[in-house]
Amino acid sequence: MNYTLSLCFALVACGSVLLAAMLTPCWQQKSNIQRAVLSLLLGMAGLFACAAGLTGLASGGGSMVLPLGLPWLPMHLRLDALGSFFMLVIGSLVLPVAVYSQGYLRHEKRLTPLAVFLPLFVLGMMGVVLSDDAFAFMLFWELMSVSSYFLVTHEHQHPENRKAGFIYLLMAHMAGLLIMGSFAVLYTASGSFEFSAMRDAELSPLWASAAFLLAGFGFGIKAGVVPMHGWLPDAHPVAPSNVSALMSGIMLKVAVFGFIRVTWGLMGSGDFQWWWGALVLAAGSSSAVTGVLMALQQHDLKRLLAYHSIENIGIILIGLGLGMLLAQAGHPMLAALGLIAALYHTINHALFKGLLFMGAGAVLHSTGSRNMEAMGGLIHRMPWTAALFLIACISISALPPFNGFVSEWLTFQTALMAPQLNGTLLTVIVPFSAAMLALAGALAATCFVKVFGVVFLGHARSDIAENAKEVDGWMKLGMAIPALLCLLLGVLPALFIPVLDQVPQALLHTSLFTDTASQNWLWLTPVDAEHASYSAPIALLGMLILGGLAFWWLHPKGAILRRSKMWSCGNPHTHARMQYNATGFSQPLRRIFAGMYQPDEHGHAERHQHKLLTTRVKYVVHVGDMVVKHLYQPVGQVTLWIAKAIRREHQRDIHAYLAYTFATVLLLLALFT
Amino acid sequence: MSTFLSQQLIDGLAALTLLISFALLAQHRMLSVLHWFAAQGVLLAVTAALVAYSSGEHELYISAIMTFLLKGLLLPWMLWRVIRSLHVHREVEPLMNNGMTMMIAVVVTLFSFHVIQPIAVTSELMTRNSMAIATACVLLSMLMMITRKKAITQVIGFLAVENSLFFAAIGATNGMPLVVEIGIAFDVLVAALIFGLFFFQIRHTFDSMEVDAMNASLIHKDDEE
Structure with a gap:
C-alpha cells in the first residue's frame, strides 16, 4: 500500500461525485440548490481529477486496497502513469462541463435523474481508470455503462430515444461480456483477479491472441470502432448535451484506456504479434474514413458530431496500431512515439469534442433544434458561441496552431517510420493507412466548413434561428475553458509531451527520443531535428503577422466598407432558401463516394402547363448507415428468427414434450454406453 | 427346478412382456389396450413369483401377490370404469399410422439391445x-x-413405463427391498386415483379427452385475454 498525494486527489475526486449522487436527491423541490450542488461537486471532482493526473504524471502514483467488494477480493486501486493521464483527460473535461451544466440545466424540469446518474457516470469512469483488479474494473465499467444508459434515455417520452437507449444497452452488455471473456483468459493464465498477477502471467501465443481479440472487440464496441459503431450515432445525440460532451469526450476514451490497459499493460508489448497491430491499424483507418464520410451527410448537428467521434477514435487507433507494430518489430522508441501520438490525440479529442458538443448544446438551447437546415446566421446572435465553436472546428480539422494538428502530425511522423518495419505487407499497409488518415483529415475540414458555414454564417433559414439568443455566462465560461486548453496544447506541445513520457516508460520501459523529451518549448521534434520538427509558436506568430497584413491590406484606413448579404452572388434580392444548405454542400461528395453511401434519392419537379415552366422542385435524399443496414439489421433479424423458432417449440403440445424426453433418453443411452 | 430351466423360463416371460408391449402399441380399440395392460400386469406377477422361487428370496412372493392384485386387477378395473363412464372405449386415435409406429418400435428395440x-x-x-x-x-x-x-392412453403408457421399470428391477437386482416396493405400489395406486379424478374433471372442463383439444382451448383462452 502506497498512499501518495496523487492518489489522495483521485479519491477526493471520486468521493465528491459519490457525494453529489447521494446529496442531490435531497433538494428535489428546490432545483436551484440541486443544480448548484451538482455543478459544484462535479466541478470539484474535475479539479481534483486534474490535480491527481498532473501530480501522478509528475511524481508517480500510488496504490491502495479498499475493504470493499467481494469477501475474498478487496478492491485494489492504483494510480499509475497511464491512469494518471486518463484522470487528467477526465478532469479536464468534467470541470468545464460542470461549469457549463450550471447554465445548461437552468430550465431542466426533471433534474433529479440527471443529478444522480451524471455523477455516478463520472464515478464509473474514474473508477475504471483507478481499478487494479479485474473485478473492480468490471464493476466500475458496468456502473459507467448502466448510468449512461439512463442519461441517454433521459428524454424517454420520445420512442426513438428509448430505441437508441435499448440498442446502446445491448451493445454495452455485449462489450462487457467480451471484456469479461478477455479477463477470464488472463485469469486462467495468472490464477488471480489482480492486475499485478496478470502482468506477470505467461500466456501462450494462442491464448494471448484470444485475450487480445476479446478485449479488442469488447473495447472496440464501446469505443465505436467501425463496424461495431451502429449504436453510437443514435445514442450520443439524444442525451442532454452536457452528457453527450462527456460521453463523446471521455467515455469513448475510457474504452481506449481499457484497450491500452489490457493489451499494452496486462499482456505487455513482448506478447504482441504482428497481425495485432495490423488489425488495430486497419480498424483505425476504416473508422477514420467511414466516420467522417458518414458525418458529412448528416443534418442533425449532434449526430454529425457523434460520427466525428468515430473518426477520431479511428485516428487514435491508427497511432496505437502503429505503436504496436513498431513495438513488435523491436523499435520501442518509435513505438513510444506512436503511443504518445495516440494519447495526445486522446486528450485533444476530449477537449475539442467536448467543446463542440457544448457548442451544439448552446445552439440547441437557444434554438430548440438540432436540424442544421433550420439554422444560419447565428454568428450575429451568438457571437461568443460562434467564436468558441470555430476554435473547436479548427482544432478538429487538424489545422495549426491548434491542438488537433499536433497529434495528427505526430501520427503521420510515426507512419513515416514504416520503412523501419520488416515485411512487405506491413510496408504496404502503413502508408495506406497514412493516406486514409490524410483523406479523413481533409474530409473533416470539409465537414466543419459545412457545419460552421451552414449553422453560423449566412442568414437565418427559420424563425427559430432568427430569434436565437446568446447563452448565459456559465455556458460561455464552460466552453471557454476547453477552447483555451485547445490553444495551449496546440501552441506549447513541446512542454506537455515530456510530461507524457511517463506512460511509455511504464508500458514499454523506454522513454522518448532525447530531442522530443527535452524541455525545448519552441520546437517539437518527434525523432530528430534532421527528420522533421514543428514550432507552433512560430507558426502562430507567422499566422498572426500574415493575417494582420492581409487585414491591413483589405481594410485600409478610411476605406468605405460595403456590407451585403453573404453568399448572394451579388444579387440584391435574396431569400434565405437561396443559400447553400447542408445537403447542397455535401452533394459533390455524395457523388464521388456514391458507392459507399448508396444514397436513396428522389427528385420531383412540378410543372405548370408547359414542360419548361417548373413551379416547384422537390429533392429528398436519405443516406443510411451501411453497417447498420448490412450488419446490425441482419444480425437482429437472425436473432429474432431464432427466438421465434424457439418460441414455437416452446408452445408445442404434450406429445412433442414427450417426444423430446424420449429423444433425450435415447441420446443419453447412446452417449453413455 | 434347475437354474437353466428357470433362466429359460424367465427369458421366455421377458419375451412375452416385450410382445405385450408391442401389442399395446398396435391396438386400435381402447378396451383391448386395457386387456393387454392387464395381461402385462399378470405376466409381471408371474415373473416375480418365478424369480422368487428360483432365487429363494421369499419377500418377492409378497411383491408378486401385490403386483397381481394391483396391476393385474385393480388398476385395469379402475381404468375400465373410467372408460365406460366417459364413453371413450372405441378408437385409440394414433397420431402416426400404425405401420410407422411399429417400424420405430423395432428400431428402438434393436437400439436398446445394442445399448x-x-x-x-x-x-x-x-x-x-x-x-x-x-x-x-x-x-x-x-x-x-x-x-x-387420448389422455387415457397416455396414462396407460405411463403405467406401462412403471411396469417395465418394475420388470427391470426384478431382472437386474432380484427385486428391490420390500419397503421400497410397497411404497412404489402405493404411489402408482395414488397416481391412478388422481388420474381418474382428473379425467372426469378434464371431461367436465373441455368436453373432450383429446390433448389437442385441451391445448386449443387454452390457446383460445389466451387469445381472449
Missing part, C-alpha cells in the same frame, strides 16, 4: 437378458405416450 449388450456380457445374474427387454419395454411405452391422442 445393454456390454452390461449383459459382464452380468452374472440369471436374469441378465431381461435387462435389454425391460429397457426396450420402457422405451416402447414412452413411444405409446407420444403417438396416442
